[in-house]
Amino acid sequence: MTKSFQSIKGTKDLLPPETTRWRTVESVTHDFMGRWGYKEIRTPVFEQTELFARSVGEESDIVSKQMYTFSDQSKNSLTLKPELTAPVMRAYIQHDLARTGALTKLYYIDSLFRQERPQAGRLRQFHQYGVEAIGSPYPEQDAEVIALAYKLLQKLGVDNLTLYLSSIGSKECRDRYCQLLVDYLAPYHDKLSQTSQKRLKTNPLRILDTKDPEEQDILQKAPHLLDHLENDDRIHYESVKRHLTDLNIPFIQAHSLVRGLDYYSRTTFEITHPRLGAQNALCGGGRYDRLIEELGGKPTPAVGFAAGIERILMAMEKIEVIAEDTPTGVYIVAACDAARPIIVELAVDLRDAGITADFDTIRRSLKSQMREANRLNCAYAVFIGEDELRKNCVQVKNLTTTGKQVEVKTNNLVNYLQNPD
Ligand code: AMP
Secondary structure: OOOOOOOOOOOOOOOOOHHHHHHHHHHHHHHHHHHOOOEEOOOOOEEEHHHHHHHHOOOOHHHHHHOOEEEOOOOOEEEEOOOOHHHHHHHHHHOOHHHHOOOEEEEEEEEEEOOOOOEOOEOOEEEEEEEEEEOOOOHHHHHHHHHHHHHHHHHOOOOOOEEEEEEOOOHHHHHHHHHHHHHHHHHHHHHOOHHHHHHHHHOHHHHHHOOOHHHHHHHOOOOOHHHHOOHHHHHHHHHHHHHHHHOOOOOEEOOOOOOOOOOOEEEEEEEEOHHHOOOOEEEEEEEOOOHHHHOOOOOOOEEEEEEEHHHHHHHOOOOOOOHHHOOOOEEEEEOOHHHHHHHHHHHHHHHHOOOOEEEOOOOOOHHHHHHHHHHOOOOEEEEEOHHHHHHOEEEEEEOOOOOOEEEEEHHHHHHHHHOOO
């Protein structure tokens, strides 16, 4: 037997009607972002590997073990994008988007690729929407981005959100804090996992992310980064909190929210949902004031977030699915063989006039065609039999409300369907 194929582990086919739910999320997102003043950006599916190494950081999980990296025929090292901030910043610098205004607000809806161990809510190709607000160092911009993340989830019908908020300060205060953390952990060195022992040297902040209960115990009494912020960082953080309170957006202060990526500074946040189990993060983001400079641009502050669409769909309780599933369509039924060529033309004429129309191409019986009209949830069935062919008319049956059937002249059908009785 010929071999059949399976999708790659950690990737997913989106089949109808699931695609309709996706389109709803996408169209609500486009609409929402527009109202908040964000413009869409789309970047290529792969980039130079170095872009991610330099921005996300060599020590991060993403760069050290999750990237899909390959050489093209010219031996360039390329990587399928494992996150979207670096490509957006690369595009911002490359096209000098700063010239279009002192504040640039961009959003995206896109696919990402990470070689993680697949499980519920964790895929190897997945999708995110997100924003990047570039140009403002001020706390009102952080608050706007966090409010957008929170309110868009609510708009999508995701309730029971928990927003965790923190600040990791500037690089200088973080470096100082890292030393405090390393000193605190020194007596526990042998009790730490190998990963954490390695992180003590490479990226001590990441130890705070540990899921190991024994390490979490050890960390109970560790110094808190929030207690070691510089004055300016603390004022910024207090102001973000005040804005969120004024906006009635509830948050929990999280001491260990360091985020996996290296380029953050000051504000970090995450939104979780209880329905998602172990992979409960819907959305994560924060401020990254040095990233653009590190990628070769002029120093420009920025803040943003990314939200995982697969997880949002898992958490979504109610969503009004757009038009598609509500009965609007017309099913054209051939009640005799002589009508079969006519229904093709009629369907195309109706579609040209903007009416959703379908018909049978596998020559089914009258009864099966009617069953199909109901299965497709059509609002009307249009019949053509021998009588109708002779009289140049059709029978139009209302399938949803009245069940009424009327005779309509064929050349008046579009008009009738646009203004039914
Ligand atoms: P990150 O880019 O890691 O900050 O992730 C932002 C959001 O993307 C997370 O909160 C998740 O909702 C989603 N996400 C991250 N990794 C995955 C994955 N492997 N599969 C599905 N969703 C993911």
